[in-house]
Amino acid sequence: MPDLGKYAVEVLGAYGATLVLLAALVLVSLRRGRAARAALDAAEAEGHRHG
Template sequence: MPDLGKYAGEVLSAYGISLALIAVLLIVTLRAGRRARAALKHIEREGSPDA
């Protein structure tokens, strides 16, 4: 690990926050994709009410 000097706490917390935000965005994106796929399957199976 590189020597971060007196800012080690700030740098490591910034890395931690960044990784946490990336993880949250990944989870939200995967859930939205799953929901969209389910809606598309439903539309394909039932047909669009507008059609």
């Protein structure tokens, strides 16, 4: 681990915040992807019933 000196708390806090935000973005993307896939499947199923 590099010596961060008197800014260690700020630097590590920034790294921690970045990791939390990246994890949140991944989770939101996965949820929205699943929702979009479900909507597409429902639309395709509806189309097959009427087509």
